Amino acid sequence: MSLENRIKDIWFGNSCWKYPLLPLSALYAAVTSVRRFLYRRNILKSYRSSIPVIVVGNIMVGGNGKTPVVVGIADYFRKNGFRVAVVSRGYKAHPPAYPYEVTAESPAEHSGDEPKLILKRTGAAVIIDPVRSRAAALAEKQADVIITDDGLQHYALKRDVEIIVMDGIRRTGNGHLFPAGPLREGEWRLKCADYLINNGGEPRDGEVPMKLEVDGVLPVDETLSPLPDGAEIIALAGIGSPARFYDTLSGMGYRIVRKVEIGDHEKADISLLLQAEKDYPLVMTEKDFVKYAGCGLKNSYYVPVSADLPENFYGELLSKVKRLSAGK
Template sequence: MSLQYAWYKGRAWVWVLLPFTMLFYTLSHLRRLLFKLHVLPSYKSSLKVVIVGNISVGGNGKTPTVIALAEHLLSKGVSCAVLLRGYGGTQTQFPYLLQGDDDPHDVGDEPALIARRLNIPVVIDPKRARGAAFIEQHTHAQVLLCDDGLQHYALQRDIELCVMDGRGVGNGYLLPMGPLRESVARLNSVDYIVYNGEQPHTQAALSKVSTDIAQMQLLPSAWVNVKTHEQISLAQGLSLFSSEARVVALAGIGHPQRFFDTLNASGIEVSESLAFADHHQFKPTDMPKADFVLMTEKDAVKCASFAEQNAWYLRVDAKLPKTFYEYMCAKLDV
């Protein structure tokens, strides 16, 4: 966590990592050049391919963006599928088409979440080209949505979306000096930047980026019991999680503070906030003693097998501008 703290707080000691950053730049730049020159092969899918990725490490809202896009396409009668790496899962046989009862510890938390929210094919495969070919052959999808994969150039794409949050690009340096997988200049070649929350207007590194921006809001819609799946309104949740109760919030996402801030903004008084690493594999011993344990939906899929009735997750839905959806549909010709 200390390295990530340095990335976003502008600590000067990261300069000791300059030799490693130069090596990372050389290798990554050479790799992309080899794909551009067709020295390394890239796969052209018969499906329309939308990449929802980022240029920085860590979670910042890619999965809610994918879910929102899929729901919009489905509402227009367009069939789609989702392809992910399956990060954090133990599955070794690829490509793998998720089933309804898959354990998130096997397939990864984000694939499990998407499969439970959407009644569409969800496939995991670290080799995106192979996964895309599998989806072509075994599903009726017209559009392939890739959750992550902006840097996976072995799969050609029709649309590139870069998702960012209020942390922006941190100190603006490449790994490991900073959080970036690619330079800020890469933002000028994507189709859209999707901002999850407030834009970091003060960051000088973003001043020369000309790509269109879509402001995304993650809007809480309901509280859902992790064990029983009972659903209550936000107002009912506020009343249930009263100030007289001991309420503990936990989050194992890319930016846990975002979840804690959401709870605070909703008026819920939290006794303790527990932050875990992104993709943390929760165990029963991680569950705190409390009257109520509040968590994200991403964490809930990993806690469902052992959660008690005092555990609830906040369902959130991504809201994106109408102009963004119009652009996407026009570019996809749907």
């Protein structure tokens, strides 16, 4: 069994290998508890922005669908007259300096994949910095509201609204903190958020239902013909839950003959992709696409997705932020 599958078995199965890791989880819990206490007591300082801050995050390691939610909220607020800035850590990004404002010309190596995707989909200002409070200080000069992509545990930035996105199928796994389980914070944290979004599962009381809607299969080169129904393909998914992407493609009728296995946010060797697409069409996530745009791919496609959320969720969130803006 591979290391990745072993971890999944520990976190989401009944593996007994979690027990030797429980002392490390207890240490992790102690460290994070002390850190939260220091912020609550104002011993460690938090930055309070002059404009409302919405945090979109999760308590579980890995991807749970946060970025489509950020895109959906940013798009909704912009359509309702708000100037929006999105703040991100910029995981795997290597900009020349921080804070770094992403532009359409920014190389993916500078911006990271998710910030580049958010800019492409929303047109909002996108600023990356591991110190999100520093990014927020820059963002508030050009926006009416700040949305942070992840950052629920980044207590150095005060927030006005917390939104937790949960994988509705896996939920909290075995319920243990890292490394014995997949949790960054305990399940108690779910009760603290303003909104708990259930991505793809049966929502429980008080949870906001969400589904990821596929927006088609688009060619990376606009001169390329549409991908035929039922085509044999090679699939690429550098995301936290690649199995979900593979299931989506299979559900659309495509036959996956090969998978390009890379880690979350990782980038494959472009020469390997150029060779692969000579055999079969290469289909990737939109998050992957932003990393390979302009690399000369000719027989490749990407699959954009959107968060399908209730209209009353957006309306209530907008009203809340308007009240916060008036109060500030």
